[in-house]
Amino acid sequence: MKIKDVSIRDLRSISNLEHHIFKENAFSIKLVEKLIQQNILFLKLEDGKIMKKLIGFIVVIKDREDQANLINFLIHPQFQSKGYGSLLLQETIERIKRLKEIKKIVLNVQVNNSIAIKLYEKFNFQKNSKIIENYYQSGEDAYLMELST
Ligand SMILES: CC(C)(COP(=O)(O)OP(=O)(O)OC[C@H]1O[C@@H](n2cnc3c(N)ncnc32)[C@H](O)[C@@H]1OP(=O)(O)O)[C@@H](O)C(=O)NCCC(=O)NCCS
Numbered sequence: 001m002k003i004k005d006v007s008i009r010d011l012r013s014i015s016n017l018e019h020h021i022f023k024e025n026a027f028s029i030k031l032v033e034k035l036i037q038q039n040i041l042f043l044k045l046e047d048g049k050i051m052k053k054l055i056g057f058i059v060v061i062k063d064r065e066d067q068a069n070l071i072n073f074l075i076h077p078q079f080q081s082k083g084y085g086s087l088l089l090q091e092t093i094e095r096i097k098r099l100k101e102i103k104k105i106v107l108n109v110q111v112n113n114s115i116a117i118k119l120y121e122k123f124n125f126q127k128n129s130k131i132i133e134n135y136y137q138s139g140e141d142a143y144l145m146e147l148s149t
Helices: 008-025 029-037 084-097 114-122
Strands: 002-005 041-046 054-064 067-075 104-110 126-132 142-148
Touching: 002 084, 008 029, 008 054, 008 067, 041 084, 054 084, 067 084, 084 114, 104 114, 114 126, 114 142
Parallel strands: 067 104
Antiparallel strands: 002 041, 041 054, 054 067, 104 142, 126 142
């Protein structure tokens, strides 16, 4: 497995996987394109084989002077629960910690996404008990989670 920076050449494959997983909550291809141009980190995980299959990706933007926001993160369904999400998240946290101006990483997660919540808690993100209602396009609620860097 290799972790690499996403480039505009990845737009189609990233957007296809995004829609496959997040359905009506998926970011539009236009937004993915914008995020490829403006981010702190946009990393992909690829297998090391010749076809270079996209295994997953993670997107982090700066939404305040001292704050990073992890706005998108997924692992291809065929490769979930094998440690790849942890691998990508760990690399992301390490890279953000090297950015001295960033003091905090925040993210939103669906209240019923217990696997993702467990993963974030494994990396010491704290769940804010306040529920953000109707956060997603689908009407689902979210938690805010935070990690001090
Ligand atoms: C959330 C997601 C990125 C996790 O990636 P992953 O590669 O499956 O995660 P890992 O295999 O590294 O597992 C990380 C932790 O999640 C939990 N977990 C993973 N699979 C699980 C399962 N099937 N049942 C219960 N807990 C599970 C465990 O706590 C695990 O840590 P551990 O193995 O040390 O106990 C992935 O499931 C995914 O893409 N989901 C759909 C998109 C999504 O929900 N993204 C997050 C949006 S906020």
